Amino acid sequence: MRVLMIGDIVGKAGRRAVKECLPSLKGDLGLDFVIANGENAAGGKGITKAIAKELFSFGVDMLTMGNHVWNQKEIFAYLPKEPRIIRPANYPPGTPGNGYNIYGVNDLKIAVINLAGRVYMPEVDCPFRKVDELIKEIEHRADIILVDFHAEATSEKVAMGWHLDGRVTAVVGTHTHVQTADERILPEGTAYITDLGMSGPRNSVIGVKTDVILRKFKTGLPQKFEVANTDYQFNAVVISIDETTGKAVEIQRIFNLE
Secondary structure: OEEEEEOEEEHHHHHHHHHHHHHHHHHHHOOOEEEEEOOEOOOOOOOOHHHHHHHHHOOOOEEEOOOOOOOOOOHHHHHHHOOOEOOOOOOOOOOOOOOEEEEEEOOEEEEEEEEEOOOOOOOOOOHHHHHHHHHHHHOOOOOEEEEEEEOOOHHHHHHHHHHHEOOEOEEEEEOOOOOOOOOEEOOOOOEEEOOOOEEEEOOOEOOEOHHHHHHHHHHOOOOOOOEOOOOEEEEEEEEEEOOOOOOEEEEEEEEEEO
16 A cells, blocks of 8 residues: 655645646556645635645545634535545534544555644644544554644654554654655654655745745744745655555655656
8 A cells, every 4th residue: 555645735836736746656656545735725825625626636535734724714614524624633622624534445444634733833632632532433443544743843743753653554744844854664663754845836935935034034024925836846755554554664755846
């Protein structure tokens, strides 16, 4: 089993990256399932129904989200109806949508869990305790468990990797838009990377126009962030999984440029 997990899709450039890179990767890598973080897909702020459908048409099988999940108003009604999109599971009870879902792939059941961090992030419930609850709920219903941990602090993400080593197939970090070079298989068989990176505008500051961010840093004054629309980068990892044990056997980092 080979799963591709794509870093935060940012704006038009990110969607173009997926459209142009994913078909060849599917063929070259023999992918069985494709997950992407879509929380910045609509101009850097959330996702819309139309954009989600566009990404599905490109070959993405399901989408995870993050702290920008609520930026587009239509998502409140759309999330509960679309099982291929999940939001962080550690939002308070009663929040629209689901924090995980289970998908049938090649006679196997793949559970995908979305979590949000708490360090330098909006307040949410404890991701460590929440994921423990979810694993107890789904471990006997899923052959493979994949976790997207949408968090700012590298220490929090590394800690989550160790917390879940041997209990899930993979823990991947998202949110910072900067791909890290620490991909590895942890001792008990969990694939890990601190951040997948960004699929979005290459010549930018984590997706935003460079002049906007430079003005902010040089003047200290608020600026209206505008997503750049330049040549893209495509960031992801492909994870090879032992279908018998559900453990990861290889993780490969992908960094493609337009």
